[in-house]
């Protein structure tokens with residue numbers, strides 16, 4: 001089983017074709033919108049006009065269950081969530097949350 005404990009392992013994973021295509025599917029599923037912003041009634045798109053040019057810098061596809069601790073969920077679409085940079089930083093800034101979102105567990109098991 002793959003592990004993602006080190007930076008190198010994660011780097012390799014995030015560069016893999018499997019991740020790239022799954023990431024795209026997650027973005028499409030989430031309409032290229034930050035799900036956290038959407039929950040809060042804000043709309044946040046993946047690109048905005050900066051000096052007349054479209055720049056797409058905003059979105060991250062986040063693992064709700066970190067691959068470091070749940071390597072089996074690294075390529076599970078249901079474990080992915082589109083987040084803007086802001087929200088993504090917030091999620092990680094808060095540190096690892098113990099499974100608050102029970103709902104997902106129930107669906108999975």
Ligand SMILES: [Zn+2]
Nearest residue numbers: 034037084087
């Ligand atoms: Zn957001």
Ligand SMILES: [Zn+2]
Nearest residue numbers: 061062063088
């Ligand atoms: Zn993340």
